[in-house]
Amino acid sequence: MATTDEHRLLRSTAREVYASDPSSDDLAALGWYGLLTDERAGGAGWFPEEAALIAMEGGNAGSTTTWFQNALVAAFASETPGLSGWTPALLSGEAIGAFGHSTDLSWGEDVVSGSVARVVSDGKPNMVVLTGPPGTHTVAVHLGQHGAGVHGDVVALETERQLYRLTLDQVGAVRVSPGTRVEMAAIVLLCSDSVGAVARALHLVTGYLVEREAFEVPIASFQTIQHRLVDLVTFQKASEALVLRAAQALAWDDQRAERLTLATHAYVEGRAVQAIDECIQLAGGIGFTWEFPLHHALRRVATNAAIFGPGRDSRRRLASSSGSAR
Amino acid sequence: MSDPPSEDRLESHRNHVRSVVSTSAPAWEAREGHRAPGTKEEEADLRNWYRVLFDEGLTGASWPVEWGGRPDHHPLLDVVTLEELIRARAPRPLDQVNLASGVLLAFGSEPQKQRFLPRIRSVEDVWCQLFSEPGAGSDLAGIRTRARRREDGSFVLSGQKTWTTDGHWAQMGLALARTSEGPKRHSGLTAFAVPMDAPGIDIRPIDTIAGVPEFNETFLDDVVVPADSVLGDVDRGWSVAMSGLELERFGVGGNVALLELLIQDLVQLARSLRLGDRVAVDQDDVQQVIADLDAETEAATAFVRQHIQKLATGEPEEGDAPMAKLLTTETYGRIAAYGVHLADSGTLSSDPEAQLSRRRLEDAWLWSRALTISGGSSEIMRNILAKRRLHLPSGGIR
Numbered sequence: 001m002a003t004t005d006e007h008r009l010l011r012s013t014a015r016e017v018y019a020s021d022p023s024s025d026d027l028a029a030l031g032w033y034g035l036l037t038d039e040r041a042g043g044a045g046w047f048p049e050e051a052a053l054i055a056m057e058g059g060n061a062g063s064t065t066t067w068f069q070n071a072l073v074a075a076f077a078s079e080t081p082g083l084s085g086w087t088p089a090l091l092s093g094e095a096i097g098a099f100g101h102s103t104d105l106s107w108g109e110d111v112v113s114g115s116v117a118r119v120v121s122d123g124k125p126n127m128v129v130l131t132g133p134p135g136t137h138t139v140a141v142h143l144g145q146h147g148a149g150v151h152g153d154v155v156a157l158e159t160e161r162q163l164y165r166l167t168l169d170q171v172g173a174v175r176v177s178p179g180t181r182v183e184m185a186a187i188v189l190l191c192s193d194s195v196g197a198v199a200r201a202l203h204l205v206t207g208y209l210v211e212r213e214a215f216e217v218p219i220a221s222f223q224t225i226q227h228r229l230v231d232l233v234t235f236q237k238a239s240e241a242l243v244l245r246a247a248q249a250l251a252w253d254d255q256r257a258e259r260l261t262l263a264t265h266a267y268v269e270g271r272a273v274q275a276i277d278e279c280i281q282l283a284g285g286i287g288f289t290w291e292f293p294l295h296h297a298l299r300r301v302a303t304n305a306a307i308f309g310p311g312r313d314s315r316r317r318l319a320s321s322s323g324s325a326r
Numbered sequence: 327m328s329d330p331p332s333e334d335r336l337e338s339h340r341n342h343v344r345s346v347v348s349t350s351a352p353a354w355e356a357r358e359g360h361r362a363p364g365t366k367e368e369e370a371d372l373r374n375w376y377r378v379l380f381d382e383g384l385t386g387a388s389w390p391v392e393w394g395g396r397p398d399h400h401p402l403l404d405v406v407t408l409e410e411l412i413r414a415r416a417p418r419p420l421d422q423v424n425l426a427s428g429v430l431l432a433f434g435s436e437p438q439k440q441r442f443l444p445r446i447r448s449v450e451d452v453w454c455q456l457f458s459e460p461g462a463g464s465d466l467a468g469i470r471t472r473a474r475r476r477e478d479g480s481f482v483l484s485g486q487k488t489w490t491t492d493g494h495w496a497q498m499g500l501a502l503a504r505t506s507e508g509p510k511r512h513s514g515l516t517a518f519a520v521p522m523d524a525p526g527i528d529i530r531p532i533d534t535i536a537g538v539p540e541f542n543e544t545f546l547d548d549v550v551v552p553a554d555s556v557l558g559d560v561d562r563g564w565s566v567a568m569s570g571l572e573l574e575r576f577g578v579g580g581n582v583a584l585l586e587l588l589i590q591d592l593v594q595l596a597r598s599l600r601l602g603d604r605v606a607v608d609q610d611d612v613q614q615v616i617a618d619l620d621a622e623t624e625a626a627t628a629f630v631r632q633h634i635q636k637l638a639t640g641e642p643e644e645g646d647a648p649m650a651k652l653l654t655t656e657t658y659g660r661i662a663a664y665g666v667h668l669a670d671s672g673t674l675s676s677d678p679e680a681q682l683s684r685r686r687l688e689d690a691w692l693w694s695r696a697l698t699i700s701g702g703s704s705e706i707m708r709n710i711l712a713k714r715r716l717h718l719p720s721g722g723i724r
Contacts, residue, residue, distance in 0.1 A: 218718075
């Protein structure tokens with residue numbers, strides 16, 4: 001994918017799909033679940049850039065669907081020996097896949113124990129891929145096994161998507177080396193979702209401040225407000241460019257893909273939360289109310305900021321790759 | 327604009343620039359914020375180097391072929407040239423060289439082009455810009471320097487200019503002066519080509535915060551210039567001045583290479599700095615900050631590349647250029663400021679490489695304010711973006 005026209009078309013299609021509140025059958029028919037899985041395994045091929053654009057629109061729309069987690073787990077399974085049997089059900093939407101992160105896991109030879117505080121999933125997940133802090137294993141776990149608990153009683157800020165917590169007691173798991181391209185794609189798509197949510201918040205607050213008057217002039221005509229809005233849109237556009245550049249590097253199997261992915265996570269994760277927090281401040285009193293929907297975007301990016309691992313882990317790994325850590 | 331060059335073409339151009347740099351660039355390293363030559367020897371080196379760049383088709387490549395430009399020119403090649411000059415820490419051609427030539431090519435008469443362009447290519451003439459005044463910086467339409475027409479058609483210029491970059495070693499100045507009081511502030515201005523050694527011109531260098539003369543105050547006291555010094559039409563100088571300022575829009579493309587260099591120096595410094603009993607680079611908080619600045623650099627780079635791509639394919643987006651300026655210049659300042667702060671918080675090895683990295687970061691920190699103030703300050707950029715990108719209403723209490 002290269003041209004901005006193609007980008008525009010894909011994004012407008014994605015917006016329509018999100019607005020239609022699609023079922024899993026709809027998403028399977030659209031081929032979204034297969035955007036990261038090789039054709040030989042039943043997918044559409046390796047399309048991280050297209051997936052990132054669609055994910056961005058999902059964050060913008062406040063979508064409840066977590067389709068890209070299915071796409072990620074399907075791709076992960078198709079590329080991992082012993083897991084390819086999972087792929088068809090994930091691609092068809094019969095099974096729900098989720099990606100997650102935990103610092104509370106311990107591994108046996110082929111089992112894992114511990115807990116995962118939260119995974120985002122559109123319904124109870126059947127299969128998860130879990131990453132840990134730098135230097136630890138990535139594991140794939142089928143949650144239908146004895147010893148695996150999936151619980152809906154999660155205390156969290158999130159209001160748009162469903163969250164689950166997992167408990168694992170000596171559950172069979174497939175261990176793989178971390179740092180695969182699917183793990184990188186997971187980070188990029190998550191950041192893309194957050195950038196979309198920032199765009200939504202910025203659009204909301206800008207529209208409000210242009211209409212709303214104080215001292216008999218639009219609030220958005222005050223220079224101090226204008227400069228803060230400009231800083232927000234500049235951050236949003238820089239994030240968007242970085243997300244797409246990382247996704248493109250992944251698409252081309254560019255050697256800089258991992259570095260760009262880590263930079264994307266390091267740049268977007270904390271700043272996206274701050275950006276929406278700033279939107280709430282700029283909105284004034286109305287931004288503080290439940291009725292004005294800014295806070296949903298804030299809650300979403302706050303969830304995103306850690307579910308695939310914290311930005312500090314990515315900064316650590318980025319420092320290692322640039323030689324500023326040994 | 328012609329089709330963007332192929333990857334192979336860009337790569338061969340990159341190799342060409344590298345080979346020119348390795349054979350002909352001055353032996354000394356270009357320092358940030360030390361652009362004007364400090365000695366006669368440096369001036370000779372610089373003029374020689376700039377001449378090589380013209381001769382090799384690396385500067386002035388965009389000019390029409392009859393004036394020495396390249397038939398296969400594309401702005402993306404200039405981006406590569408600038409990147410490579412920056413990475414090699416070679417002196418870069420001054421904005422003013424390009425600015426004057428752009429104006430001459432767009433507005434100069436044939437005799438004016440004949441007279442001035444070859445001397446720019448041979449670097450016999452360095453040009454400076456006599457636009458800003460003590461009372462008119464970002465608000466250029468407020469200039470008060472006057473040009474009075476005499477009966478023989480010549481003009482007499484009087485007034486005071488400031489921020490004249492390179493004025494102290496330039497041969498020619500591109501001056502903007504008021505020739506009439508029009509109904510609008512932007513009308514009634516005229517652009518002139520003025521020899522800097524003309525009687526009545528007094529140039530007083532101003533030292534920057536780095537302690538070096540980069541720019542000047544220029545006093546024009548009844549300076550007489552002939553009628554054929556007018557560039558473009560009398561009273562229509564505003565469009566001449568604006569065209570010069572628009573020319574360098576691809577320039578920001580190469581500048582992200584400056585950020586890469588600063589990150590490299592920051593890492594070098596952190597490896598050679600002891601904080602207590604540990605090396606700075608091994609401290610988690612230092613790693614976190616460096617990685618965050620590195621990520622910020624990648625974000626600015628990604629944005630700028632996207633912007634350049636849009637320009638090259640003829641789909642520029644309103645406001646991308648000021649955004650690119652904000653992202654690159656402010657990131658530049660943050661990296662440099664952190665580097666200096668870090669260097670001062672521990673004990674730096676006496677290793678020459680470490681000391682050099684420190685000096686480069688210090689140079690960049692002091693210079694960073696030139697980037698966020700000149701060419702439209704960050705605040706002006708934000709005003710422009712509020713209006714043109716976000717279409718926010720004007721008229722609030724300012």
